[in-house]
Amino acid sequence: MQHLYSQLRIEKEERQPVYLQLADQLMSLIRNGPLHAGQRLPSSRDMAEQLQVHRKTVVRAYDELLAQGWLESHTGSGTFVARHLPKTQLQTLNGKKSDAPDPPTKAGFSFEVPVHLERPIVKSVAPLHLDDGFPDSRLAPLEELSRCYRSQLLLGNPYMRLGYSDTNGTLWLRQELSAYLNETRGLHTTPDNILVVRGTIMGMYLVATGLLQPGDNVVTGDLSWAGAGANAAQVGAHLLKIPVDEYGLDTTALEQLCKKKKIRLVYVTPHHHYPTTVIMRADRRLHLLQLAEKYGFIIFEDDYDYDFHYLSKPLTPLASADKAGMVMYGGSFTKAVSPAFRIGYLVGPADVLNYLSKLRRIIDRQGDNMLENAIAALLQSGVIQRCLRKSLRIYRERRDVFCDLLQTELGKYVQFQPPVGGLAVWADFDKRINMAALSQQALRQDLYIYDGSAYRQSLPAHNFTRLGFASSTPEELEECVGILKVLLGK
Incomplete structure (x- = not known):
């Protein structure tokens, strides 16, 4: 002993x-x-x-x-x-001696990770980047946000200010969001029509978990945001895909599908389709709303970069023309401020949002009261609106610079159409180029580009990827294109 x-x-x-x-x-x-x-x-x-x-x-x-x-x-x-403690032996339930346990790294119980959760997490790891279409956080109103956040921490009744709040989000932010969305997007909301969430993906999770049942049919484009499909799979729904062309989601194909199957939800990004950036044509928008009313399916409208449209005034969302209460509209301030600040919103009928707020309560009691009220203050004072106008001008310039560089420096390697909106170019590289190898070679030169592997599952005859331009200055974009030119010319 x-x-x-x-x-x-x-x-x-x-x-x-x-x-x-x-x-x-x-x-x-x-x-x-x-x-x-x-x-x-x-x-x-x-x-x-x-x-x-x-x-x-x-x-x-x-x-x-x-x-x-x-x-x-x-x-x-x-x-x-203590005599009441049971005798401890390292053994399995069948009586055989177990291998040496390693609790910090390996659980003692069995579990499976579903395939739909095996998605790579994109992190900012390279100083140069042609990313998925991220904003430039250097343009964010960080000083104003810092002052507003500090005020929320220090001023007012601390019991009220720092205590539990409304699961729907702070009333102040919902009031400001309602006014902002009504003015900029032509919506017809009150604060009761808004649920503050931590981003569009949380809104999609709440809709999928709360409104879908195992076996329900969910429709997306054959090219679409993977998060929508993952949320459908998580609740046991069936994912059905229909074509996307230069006019957006093919609603004629959707109608034919509706005649054969009961559709519960259609996920769509009509303003700038993800990942192709194309705009859904007006007649298809109306057709989609008519189909939703006729066949009774939910439309989840993900308006992830509404504010960045370069040729004209942005098209109003589907939600603005929804007369039957079929659209759940999701957006966030990821592009307006920064992905690090998790403030988003889900807009829809008040009875649905009241139900989803109860669901939200069991996974996330409430959001960040301080941040929500700080964002409300920025909306009330017009800081976010001014920041968006400035960012739109800068991103338009960067789009033009980047597209010119792609055409003049990489024209023989890549084909593309200048996007009318959004923060990325949908680029089709020559089929002979090994995109996985190019991505790795670029990373060794401190440049991140996505290899487009997920897109080739739907378009095997092409070599598409998204090249984000908004998060880089013109000088950085020129350096990025220069690196690619050298690598592709070898």
């Missing part, structure tokens, strides 16, 4: 107090079996001598374990491992 306690190691240079180091190690010996229920521990004096620590340190460690129920003390007899 003396050998057992010789395994104890005290590191006096560590930040953790010595008595807690000793308590944790003794607890581990009890939990893993070497110390058994009812076993007597050395006296505090003997343990202190063996470990070369002060006796009071050992007493504190024993007291800690006594308080937690791992030890018990009997006056005049000493300190023992």
Whole structure:
């Protein structure tokens, strides 16, 4: 038994107090079996001598374990491992000895990761980037946001300000959002028609979880945002895909599908289709709304970059012409401020949002009150609106610069149409180019581009990818294109 306690190691240079180091190690010996229920521990004096620590340190460690129920003390007899603890053995349920466990990295129970969750997470890892269409956070009104956030932290009644709030989102933000969306998008909302969420993806999750049942049919374009399909799969719905062409989602194909199958939800990005950036033509928009009313399916309208349209005034959303209450409209401030600030909104009939707010409550009691009210202040003062106008002008210039560079420097390698809106170019590289290899070579030159592998599943005869231009200055775009030109010319 003396050998057992010789395994104890005290590191006096560590930040953790010595008595807690000793308590944790003794607890581990009890939990893993070497110390058994009812076993007597050395006296505090003997343990202190063996470990070369002060006796009071050992007493504190024993007291800690006594308080937690791992030890018990009997006056005049000493300190023992608590007798009520079960005998611990490292074995499996079938009685066979288990392999050495590694709880920090491997669970002791079985589970499966569904295929639809195996999606790469895009992170900002390279100083140069032609990304998926991210905004330039250098343009965000960070100083104004910082001041508003600080005011929310310091001013007002702290019990109200820092306590629990409405699951739907703060009333102030919903009021400002209602006015903002009504003015800029032609919606007809009140605060009751808005549920504040942490981004469009959270809104999609709530709609899928709350309004879909296993076996329901969900329709997307054959090229579409993978998150929509993942949410459908998560609830056991069937994902059906229809064509997307230069005029957006093919609603004639959708109508034919509706005649054969009961459709529960259609996911669509009509303003700038993701990933192709094309606009859904007006007649198809009207047709889609008519089909929703006739066949009773939900439309989830993801308006992820409404504010960035370059040729004319942005087209009003489907939700603005929805007379039957069939559209759930999702958006966020990801592009207006930064992806780091998770503020989005879900717009729809008040009864549906009231139900979805109850669902939201069991996964996320409420959002960030401070951030929500800070965004409300920026909307009320017009800061976000001014920032969007400035960003639109800058992004238009960057689009023009980038498209000119693509045409003049990479014209023999890539085909594209200048986008009328959005923050990325839908580019078709020569089929002979190995996009996976090009992506890796570019990354070694500190340039990130996506290899487009997900798009080739739907378009195997092409070599499409998205090249985001908005997050880079003209000088950075020129450097990016220069790197690609060298790599492609080898």
